[in-house]
Amino acid sequence: MEIPSHYRPRTSRGRFFIGCFAVLFAFTQWPFLAWANRIEPLVFGLPFLYAYLSAIYALMLVALWLLWRWRV
Numbered sequence: 001m002e003i004p005s006h007y008r009p010r011t012s013r014g015r016f017f018i019g020c021f022a023v024l025f026a027f028t029q030w031p032f033l034a035w036a037n038r039i040e041p042l043v044f045g046l047p048f049l050y051a052y053l054s055a056i057y058a059l060m061l062v063a064l065w066l067l068w069r070w071r072v
């Protein structure tokens with residue numbers, strides 16, 4: 001008897017959220033980070049890079065929270 005992996009999402013909603021999480025994580029990597037690091041203005045008193053990363057990480061946390069809340 002083979003036990004299914006608990007690392008793989010079992011529903012289409014779970015696959016969707018894992019895909020969203022992977023895309024959001026990609027936005028924190030080099031090509032996008034280099035773009036965000038060139039912009040000069042301040043956002044709520046923070047340099048744009050820090051505001052950009054804070055927003056992306058907040059969206060990642062929301063995606064994980066929704067995934068946990070809906071028990072996918």
